[in-house]
Amino acid sequence: MTxxxxxxxxxxxxxxxxxxxxxxxxxxxxxxxxKFGCGIAQCGVCTIHLNGQPVRACVTPVxxxxxxxxxxxxxxxxxxxxxAAWSALNVPQCGYCQSGQIMAAVALLERVPAPSDAxxxxxxxxxxxxxxxxxxxxxxxxxxxxxxxxxxxx
Amino acid sequence: MSDRRSxxxxxRRTFLKAGAAGVFMLALRAEGGIATAYAGAESDRTDxxxxxxxxxxxxxxxxxxDGEIRITxxxxxxxxxxxxxxxxxxxDELDADWADVVPVMPYADAAFVSPITGRHRTANSESxxxxxxxxxxxxxxxxxxxxxxxxxxWGVPAAECHTTNSRVRHAGTGREATYASLALAAAELxxxxxxxxxxxxxxxxxxxxxxxxxxxxxxxxxxxxGIDVRLPNMLFAALRMxxxxxxxxxxxxxxxxxxxxxxxxxxxxxGGVAVIADNFWRARRAAEALSVEFSPAxxxxxxxxxxxxxxxxxLDDDAAAVPFPEIDTQNVGSPxxxxxxxxxxxxxxxxxxxxTLDYEVPYLAHLTMExxxxxxxxxxxxxxxxxxxxxxxxxREAAASITGLPLHAVRLNITQAGGGFGRKWEVDFLRQSVQxxxxxxxxxxQLLWTREQxxxxxxxxxxxxxxxxxxxxxxxxxxxxxRISGQSIWRFQAHPRLIPGMADxxxxxxxxxxxxxxxxxxxxxxxxPWRIPVGLWRSVTLSQNSFFAxxxxxxxxxxxxxxxxxxxxxxxxxxxxxxxxxxxxxxxAGWHAxxxxxxxxxxxxxxxxxxxxxxxxxxxxxxxxxxIHRITCAFDxxxxxxxxMVLAQMQGGIIYGLSAALRGEINFRNGAVIESNFHxxxxxxxxxxxxxxxxxxxxxxxxxxxxEASVPAVAPALANAIFAASGKxxxxxxxxxxxxxxxxxxxxxxxxxxxxxxx
Numbered sequence: 001m002t003x004x005x006x007x008x009x010x011x012x013x014x015x016x017x018x019x020x021x022x023x024x025x026x027x028x029x030x031x032x033x034x035k036f037g038c039g040i041a042q043c044g045v046c047t048i049h050l051n052g053q054p055v056r057a058c059v060t061p062v063x064x065x066x067x068x069x070x071x072x073x074x075x076x077x078x079x080x081x082x083x084a085a086w087s088a089l090n091v092p093q094c095g096y097c098q099s100g101q102i103m104a105a106v107a108l109l110e111r112v113p114a115p116s117d118a119x120x121x122x123x124x125x126x127x128x129x130x131x132x133x134x135x136x137x138x139x140x141x142x143x144x145x146x147x148x149x150x151x152x153x154x
Numbered sequence: 155m156s157d158r159r160s161x162x163x164x165x166r167r168t169f170l171k172a173g174a175a176g177v178f179m180l181a182l183r184a185e186g187g188i189a190t191a192y193a194g195a196e197s198d199r200t201d202x203x204x205x206x207x208x209x210x211x212x213x214x215x216x217x218x219x220d221g222e223i224r225i226t227x228x229x230x231x232x233x234x235x236x237x238x239x240x241x242x243x244x245x246d247e248l249d250a251d252w253a254d255v256v257p258v259m260p261y262a263d264a265a266f267v268s269p270i271t272g273r274h275r276t277a278n279s280e281s282x283x284x285x286x287x288x289x290x291x292x293x294x295x296x297x298x299x300x301x302x303x304x305x306x307x308w309g310v311p312a313a314e315c316h317t318t319n320s321r322v323r324h325a326g327t328g329r330e331a332t333y334a335s336l337a338l339a340a341a342e343l344x345x346x347x348x349x350x351x352x353x354x355x356x357x358x359x360x361x362x363x364x365x366x367x368x369x370x371x372x373x374x375x376x377x378x379x380g381i382d383v384r385l386p387n388m389l390f391a392a393l394r395m396x397x398x399x400x401x402x403x404x405x406x407x408x409x410x411x412x413x414x415x416x417x418x419x420x421x422x423x424x425g426g427v428a429v430i431a432d433n434f435w436r437a438r439r440a441a442e443a444l445s446v447e448f449s450p451a452x453x454x455x456x457x458x459x460x461x462x463x464x465x466x467x468x469l470d471d472d473a474a475a476v477p478f479p480e481i482d483t484q485n486v487g488s489p490x491x492x493x494x495x496x497x498x499x500x501x502x503x504x505x506x507x508x509x510t511l512d513y514e515v516p517y518l519a520h521l522t523m524e525x526x527x528x529x530x531x532x533x534x535x536x537x538x539x540x541x542x543x544x545x546x547x548x549x550r551e552a553a554a555s556i557t558g559l560p561l562h563a564v565r566l567n568i569t570q571a572g573g574g575f576g577r578k579w580e581v582d583f584l585r586q587s588v589q590x591x592x593x594x595x596x597x598x599x600q601l602l603w604t605r606e607q608x609x610x611x612x613x614x615x616x617x618x619x620x621x622x623x624x625x626x627x628x629x630x631x632x633x634x635x636x637r638i639s640g641q642s643i644w645r646f647q648a649h650p651r652l653i654p655g656m657a658d659x660x661x662x663x664x665x666x667x668x669x670x671x672x673x674x675x676x677x678x679x680x681x682x683p684w685r686i687p688v689g690l691w692r693s694v695t696l697s698q699n700s701f702f703a704x705x706x707x708x709x710x711x712x713x714x715x716x717x718x719x720x721x722x723x724x725x726x727x728x729x730x731x732x733x734x735x736x737x738x739x740x741x742x743a744g745w746h747a748x749x750x751x752x753x754x755x756x757x758x759x760x761x762x763x764x765x766x767x768x769x770x771x772x773x774x775x776x777x778x779x780x781x782i783h784r785i786t787c788a789f790d791x792x793x794x795x796x797x798x799m800v801l802a803q804m805q806g807g808i809i810y811g812l813s814a815a816l817r818g819e820i821n822f823r824n825g826a827v828i829e830s831n832f833h834x835x836x837x838x839x840x841x842x843x844x845x846x847x848x849x850x851x852x853x854x855x856x857x858x859x860x861x862e863a864s865v866p867a868v869a870p871a872l873a874n875a876i877f878a879a880s881g882k883x884x885x886x887x888x889x890x891x892x893x894x895x896x897x898x899x900x901x902x903x904x905x906x907x908x909x910x911x912x913x
Contacts, residue, residue, distance in 0.1 A: 015433075016415070019435050020435065023433055023434055023435040026434075027390070027433040027434060027435070028433070030384055031375075032375070032378075032381070032382035032384065033374070033375015033376065034375070035379075035381065035523070035524070035572070036381060036434075036525070036602070037523050037524075037525075037605065038605040038831050038832050039604060039605055039606075039831075040605075040831055040832075040833065042831060042832035042833050043523065043605075043832050045523055072375070073374065073375035074374070074375050074376075076374070078370075078373075078374045083373045083374065086369070086373040087369050087370065087373055090363075090366055090369060090798055090799075090802065091369075091373070092233075092368070092369055092372035092373065093233030093234070093235075093802055093803075093806055094231075094232055094233030094522075094523070094524075094570070094571060094572050094573045094574075095233070095368065095369075095371070095372030095373075095377055095379075095570070095572070096379055096522075096523040096524045096572030096573060097523045097572075098372050098373060099375045102373060120840075121840065121841035121898075122841070124840040124841065125839050125840050125841040125842075126839075127840060128523065128832060128837055128839065129523070129840075130521055130522060130523050130573050130575070130810065130837065131233045131523075131573060131806045131810075132805050132806030132807070132808065132809030132810055132843075133802075133805075133806065134809065134838075134840045134843040135805050135843065135845075135846055136802070136805070137840065138840075
């Protein structure tokens with residue numbers, strides 16, 4: 001039994017301690033926004049936040065979440081500036097990798113409010129997209145940074 | 155949303171009469187000049203899940219009395235945008251308010267069989283082209299029915315009414331009614347035989363960038379992909395598969411894992427064993443622990459190094475070569491032009507110079523981000539599937555065949571797909587899930603592949619080798635013979651259109667472009683009878699043949715001392731539309747602007763799917779370091795449903811093609827795929843993606859395809875650019891095999907240019 005907080009709610013995982021969080025979130029909690037892509041931390045589609053830090057849920061055992069705070073794509077609320085920017089620029093194509101891309105971008109903007117191209121390259125290089133949405137992700141991160149800056153001044 | 159139950163039961167009966175009796179579709183089929191366009195458009199659905207108070211105008215269209223206009227997209231959303239773009243075509247003719255439109259995912263049904271292809275499939279970048287007129291016709295007919303219902307009710311001439319934003323208005327009396335209030339009455343009316351369609355300048359939704367209906371779900375994690383289907387009592391299946399491509403498991407010991415946590419059943423399926431458990435992780439762990447025996451596969455013994463030798467050796471096998479006739483793609487249906495090998499050989503003999511060029515490309519995997527997945531529920535009477543599939547008609551037939559159920563007892567629901575690229579054309583994983591579900595009847599089973607299984611059990615784009623002989627006179631190409639060797643996709647699929655004695659078009663078509671005006675073209679092919687599973691890969695034939703054809707033209711230009719762009723342009727005088735695309739990309743890329751040493755530009759063209767794409771790649775080469783500065787693309791796909799979606803497809807296709815050109819390569823050792831995941835079959839990453847500049851050409855030509863159109867030209871444009879920069883000819887893909895390493899691109903200029911693009 002592992003106790004933690006998922007998207008602000010207390011949760012008890014009744015699964016093997018070594019089960020990756022990905023499957024506990026998807027198969028026990030039904031939070032299917034977090035995806036399975038490779039299983040070996042190579043593609044980033046399973047990215048969630050553990051205490052605000054982006055981690056790969058496919059290689060993070062449930063036990064590592066004990067007493068921690070987890071945020072998934074469902075926990076962003078839908079109106080997060082990053083989500084708004086993604087919508088405004090029509091970033092997704094198939095959309096399968098976008099939960100991970102968005103979670104990575106949210107973490108980047110928390111750390112670097114006005115990222116340069118180099119900052120974005122560094123933060124996003126571990127997140128694969130086969131539809132080729134990279135150019136729009138770059139534009140959307142910059143636009144999200146503007147939206148967040150506007151939020152702060154209002 | 156209003157309560158649909160507030161509608162009377164009598165209304166529902168009326169609706170069912172109008173909808174289920176197929177009045178709308180039957181009448182449409184009687185429509186004069188386009189009668190055949192609607193043949194077979196009647197649904198074969200036996201169930202009816204329609205809620206009370208919904209007017210079902212056809213399998214494509216339902217207008218609910220609470221104002222929702224539900225439009226089913228006939229083809230599968232793979233990321234190419236049909237979920238929004240196909241409903242929009244109908245909605246425009248209907249004069250629907252886009253805010254009222256709720257796109258609905260399709261299911262396998264005769265109603266969605268394309269009158270043009272006779273198939274219900276998502277392939278060939280054809281969705282818009284093959285459903286455009288049909289969707290317009292349904293929208294236009296439904297609009298007239300709504301108008302007539304209003305006019306009858308008001309006692310005014312229908313001709314005096316007009317429609318906008320899901321409403322009918324009569325200016326004379328100032329009366330107005332919503333489609334929601336008219337729908338039930340309208341659905342009972344006879345269908346107009348020749349509904350008036352809009353003139354293109356009257357379109358309000360087609361041709362613009364408007365809200366995409368799939369985006370909200372995709373940025374919030376709410377979209378249901380194949381892997382996200384959740385049903386009561388659902389079980390999860392993981393596979394154990396043999397190491398060899400196309401291999402089988404001959405025996406397994408279910409007892410070896412019977413006591414592992416969560417395991418419910420173990421059963422043989424096509425090409426493996428399914429282990430069914432209460433969650434996927436437990437199923438996978440048990441599948442990995444299962445004791446199995448493999449039977450030798452036909453691919454056993456195949457090694458990439460010797461396969462490459464065989465491909466090249468086959469090019470010398472004159473006796474085994476079968477010709478591919480020249481097909482006039484500008485006149486679909488015209489007979490293939492007879493081949494004349496002797497004239498080509500005479501041209502070779504008379505040439506001032508003959509170039510002989512050997513090229514090759516590797517096997518390629520698709521690598522959709524969502525691995526193969528299908529959910530199935532089998533009972534004694536029914537089979538229901540939830541699956542991201544590009545071939546729902548054949549998938550449904552496969553499920554009927556496996557279960558022994560009649561076709562109408564099989565319901566196949568199409569989910570959003572996490573990428574397709576041709577991989578989800580195959581129904582192998584669908585078959586396995588039905589077989590697994592049949593072992594635990596009554597309970598839904600979601601069968602999911604691992605990434606390793608996806609990489610090692612794909613239906614690969616075949617490896618090919620080519621030898622191209624080019625006869626050169628003083629200033630032009632006097633003839634060309636190109637021979638290709640490799641596996642035949644159609645042979646592997648037992649495709650009915652494979653003609654004995656004629657090359658498989660998925661190998662040989664467009665190996666020499668028919669559009670270029672030079673004489674004595676001759677294409678032939680040597681088929682290699684390996685049994686490695688091969689299949690359709692984004693842009694299929696062109697994925698290899700653009701590289702071969704457009705590098706050959708480049709080599710010819712250099713040998714002739716001609717500018718590669720100018721030579722192409724001069725050979726396109728009979729194709730002004732194609733030439734314009736080429737001229738546009740050259741202008742936009744600054745083709746003639748001088749470059750410093752070590753830097754060069756390459757150009758390439760492709761045409762297919764009713765569209766034309768030209769690209770210029772600009773690179774620097776410094777010893778083994780390759781920097782891609784910019785990719786410029788010009789594209790003409792005729793009328794665009796949404797310019798922004800076309801732009802997205804251009805960007806995506808270029809990145810997909812570039813990824814393969816740089817690193818795409820599947821290798822075999824004793825019949826087993828060596829690569830297994832993204833670490834050893836790397837794909838293009840975010841920071842490696844160069845700037846991409848796209849010019850969309852305005853056109854009123856019939857809509858062509860966009861989903862595959864920008865994939866083919868990247869590799870040849872890149873290879874030609876590397877030659878221009880360094881004098882080094884790339885005759886083998888991927889580039890990694892030539893020892894070139896990608897350096898971080900310099901970010902100089904970025905931009906997209908498109909009418910109506912968002913900020």
